[in-house]
Amino acid sequence: MTELLVPILTMTALGFLFSTGLVLAYKKLKVEEDPKIETVNEILPQANCGACGFSGCRAFAEAVVRGKAPVTGCPVGGEETAALVAETLGVDAGEMIKMVARLHCRGTTEAAKSRGCYSGIPTCYASHLVGGNKQCSYGCLGYGDCVKVCQFDALYMENNGLPVVREDTCTACGKCVDACPRNLFELHPLTQEVLVFCRSEDRGPMARKVCTAACIACGICARACPDAIVMENNLAVITDFRKIDPEKIPDIEKCPTDAIGRINKEEARDEG
Amino acid sequence: MELMAIFISAVLVQNFVLYYFLGICPFLGVSKKIDSALSMGLAVTFVMSITAVVSWLINNLILIPYDLGYLQIVSFILVIASLVQLVEMFIRKISPPLYQALGIYLPLITTNCAIMGLALIAALNEYSFVETVIFGFGSGLGFTLAIVLMAGIREQLDLSDVPEPLKGAGIALIVAGIMALAFNGFIGMLT
Secondary structure, X not given: OHHHHHHHHHHHHHHHHHHHHHHHHHHHHOOOOOHHHHHHHHHOOOOOOOOOXXXXXXXXXXXXXXXXXXXXXXXXXXXXXXXXXXXXXXXXXXXXXXXXXXXXXXXXXXXXXEOOOOOOOOOHHXXXXXXXXXXXXXXXXXXXXXXXXXXXXXXXEOOOOOEEEOOOOOOOOOHXXXXXXXXXXXEEEOOOOEEEOOOOOXXXXXXXXXXXXXXXXXXXXXXHOOOOEEXXXXXXXXXXXXXXXXXXXHHXXXXXXXXXXXXXXXXXXXXX | OHHHHHHHHHHHHOOOXXXXXXXXXXXXXXXOOHHHHHHHHHHHHHHHHHHHHHHHHHHHXXXXXXXXXXXXXXXXXXXXXXXXXXXXXXXXXXXXXXXXXXXXXXXXXXXXXXXXXXXXXXXHOOOOHHHHHHHHHXXXXXXXXXXXXXXXXXXXXXXXXXXXXXXXXXXXXXXXXXXXXXXXXXXXXXX
């Protein structure tokens, strides 16, 4: 009997000793967390997309509670989340401008000439590595890498070979911006009406040859609105959309290739 | 002189990582940055030193007098697991970023064979109390030295042109092998 008892007692005593030590240590070393972190974390959309610049919703919650991130820092949750977070922390949310992703290309399968038959891996990235399937080396490749990375179902491929952004579901998380090998996506404020729908830096005649919707750097838009639009590398660039005079928009829309213009106009065309 | 020999042997000659090949998982896992490698080394040194002391006490005051040698492994594991738990709580309290950097490798110190190996080798060699303390601390320093050197080399490797198939674990293991070769050179020190 003793043969059995001694080891059992020894191990029990040792176990008891160590667990007592750990209990005491735990009481001393317990990490006190601000309960607000958990509350804020629950408000957040839990998309863990990283659009806020932190490694996930929880990390963002911690940063907000510590005052290291603005309450409006979550683009996915938008104003609603910002308001709730602000309420939890007892601060003023301020105004939040909703951003959306916009595609800077109008090179549909009709407009942009094909360069040949590409039968490799059907992703934009792979196609881009071998120079793409369009003669334009700046335009949308149309294999929908952006659609695949979108967690919010805010992108779909139109029959014309270009992805379309659903403004209401787009959260401006920026995944498509990173995914596009040709950097055709950019986040813009929802209120920005006029955009340049081309990224081609080819000279005018060359750009026109490969795509009927390319910016040919004629400069009509820049002359109509010199404060807000400049020509850079054979491409019109909007430097500050707030300076675009609404009365000048019809002049801007005289663009011979429709490479610059209002967004709504494009949507109407998609529907039609 | 005897103590000095035990210390130098534990740090350089019979280095746990590069001579016994114990504790390889944190050696490869946490050796990408010098800071976190150093912290890992210090955490292991702490656990090793205390393990050596506590396991010597248990072994010589309880197990040997009562003829319970067969409980050696299970009681040593108990010591190590409790200590790692303590270190984990401590690091989490004082430095959350370090806690995140060490990640899974911190609780894995529990099953780090270097530490179990240390307790068993000390018992096997029948070291006295002072010798065990020196041995435990020296082994920890040896581990720290090895992992920090490794991290230094790997930081340099990030900037160099490593052949594509060798990138990552491949080159890390080759470097570890070359380091083991170099450490073999210390064997002459003790003869």
